[in-house]
Amino acid sequence: MAGHGESEKKSSDAVNDLQTFRAENLQSNMKVIYYSRTFLSIIGGVIAGILGFTGLTGFVFYFLMMAITSVALIAKAKFSIHTYFDSWNRVLLDGFLGGLMSFVLFWTFAYDIVHIF
Amino acid sequence: MAEDLVLDTAIRDWVLIPLTVVMILIGILRYFVSKLMQSQPTPDAKVVKEGQVVVRARNLRAGANFIPAKSFRARRAYFSNEENGLLHVPKGQGQNPQAQMFSDPNMAMDMMKKNLSMIIPQTLTFAWVNFFFSGFVAAKIPFPLTQRFRSMLQNGIDLSTVDVSYVSSRSWYFLNLFGLRGLFSLILGEENAMDDTQRMMQMGGFGFDPTKSDCYCVQRIALVY
Numbered sequence: 457m458a459g460h461g462e463s464e465k466k467s468s469d470a471v472n473d474l475q476t477f478r479a480e481n482l483q484s485n486m487k488v489i490y491y492s493r494t495f496l497s498i499i500g501g502v503i504a505g506i507l508g509f510t511g512l513t514g515f516v517f518y519f520l521m522m523a524i525t526s527v528a529l530i531a532k533a534k535f536s537i538h539t540y541f542d543s544w545n546r547v548l549l550d551g552f553l554g555g556l557m558s559f560v561l562f563w564t565f566a567y568d569i570v571h572i573f
Numbered sequence: 574m575a576e577d578l579v580l581d582t583a584i585r586d587w588v589l590i591p592l593t594v595v596m597i598l599i600g601i602l603r604y605f606v607s608k609l610m611q612s613q614p615t616p617d618a619k620v621v622k623e624g625q626v627v628v629r630a631r632n633l634r635a636g637a638n639f640i641p642a643k644s645f646r647a648r649r650a651y652f653s654n655e656e657n658g659l660l661h662v663p664k665g666q667g668q669n670p671q672a673q674m675f676s677d678p679n680m681a682m683d684m685m686k687k688n689l690s691m692i693i694p695q696t697l698t699f700a701w702v703n704f705f706f707s708g709f710v711a712a713k714i715p716f717p718l719t720q721r722f723r724s725m726l727q728n729g730i731d732l733s734t735v736d737v738s739y740v741s742s743r744s745w746y747f748l749n750l751f752g753l754r755g756l757f758s759l760i761l762g763e764e765n766a767m768d769d770t771q772r773m774m775q776m777g778g779f780g781f782d783p784t785k786s787d788c789y790c791v792q793r794i795a796l797v798y
Contacts (some may be wrong), residue, residue, distance in 0.1 A: 463765040510715040554755065560714070561752025564740070565593065567715040573585040 483538050490551045496525050497555030498562050504568020515555060518559050522552060578739060579708060588711045588742055592702065596749040597756070599694050604761050608691040611683070626652075699746065703729075706742035714738045 500521040504514045526548050533540045533547070541547055630652050637645055707729050719728070720738045724744065727735065729743040 491759065494759055498756060498759070505715070508715075511717060514715055524798045558755035561748055564712055564714045564748070565589075568589060569585060569714045572713050573580055573582045573717075 482542065486546065486550065489546065490554075491553035492529065492556060493522070493525055493555045496521055497559040501559040501562030502566045504559075505568075506564045506570055508567065508571050509563075510567075518556065521559075522555070559561055578710060578735070580713075580715075584711060588706050588709050589745065591744065592706065592711070592745060593702075594747055596698065596746070598755055599698055600753060600757050603690060603694045603759065604757070607687065610686050610690060612680075616681075621662040655717055677785055695750070701748045709742040710735070710739045711745045712740040714740055 497518070504517045509517055512534060529547050530537060537544055537547055633645070633648050633652065640648075696774045710730065714726070716738065720737060723737050725735075725747075726737060727739065727741045728747070729741045
């Protein structure tokens with residue numbers, strides 16, 4: 457909100473980059489990110505388990521998966537992040553660690569069922 | 574990993590898969606039970622009114638640069654006037670939610686119900702896992718870990734020679750407990766996912782004073798221009 461005081465002086469061109477987000481819409485967008493990340497981390501975990509990744513390979517696979525998710529989300533937002541979210545971090549980092557736990561669980565589960573027994 | 578353990582396929586069929594399925598089903602059951610036990614809060618007219626006023630003030634702040642300065646000033650005066658502005662609550666008059674909670678037994682009851690619906694199934698499942706599946710090496714995580722994790726992953730097995738990446742059934746239960754949260758949020762909708770964070774916010778919100786927040790609002794409005 458501190459930015460408002462400054463933007464007032466150049467209010468003619470500041471209208472475009474004013475913060476005019478609706479909290480509900482922003483929240484719904486965040487929810488979409490959260491769901492897609494969780495979903496993909498579960499699916500990715502199962503895939504990693506079935507393919508039999510171990511050790512570092514699996515985590516690299518997770519990072520790859522999340523990177524793909526980020527790119528897909530950006531593409532879905534038609535490459536104009538600031539229309540839908542308030543910062544880049546939302547798209548790139550949100551829900552990153554939350555998905556890791558699900559990923560590890562399903563990775564272990566699928567890996568055990570397919571490869572260990 | 575010099576020597577690999579050979580795990581019986583019966584362990585997979587009778588420990589690993591049942592444990593996971595039961596955890597998922599219990600999670601779903603808990604969701605519906607807590608939904609049934611939830612009593613609909615009857616909104617207090619005064620509280621709703623206050624909330625709406627704050628929302629309106631926030632909207633005014635957000636849209637401040639889109640309306641003429643004169644009309645903004647008029648609205649600001651309407652909200653933050655020192656004598657009779659809507660946001661100007663005399664100090665100490667607003668009711669503290671904590672005091673409100675103690676005076677309103679329903680609210681405390683709700684909290685207790687929520688906590689109980691979390692704790693009881695967890696205790697029961699843990700006892701069940703302990704009783705039926707104690708001492709199994711149920712799974713193997715596909716990545717190496719250091720010795721530090723032994724107590725975490727091989728809870729219930731007292732063998733120091735087993736490779737750390739083997740997981741006992743009790744620890745598999747804990748892994749499920751944390752890892753299935755994401756799955757629940759997918760199959761049960763957002764309410765379940767938001768539950769924990771919301772409770773955290775409630776905990777953090779204790780002692781949060783409405784008069785202060787409103788004064789805060791006044792100050793922030795004053796900040797805009």
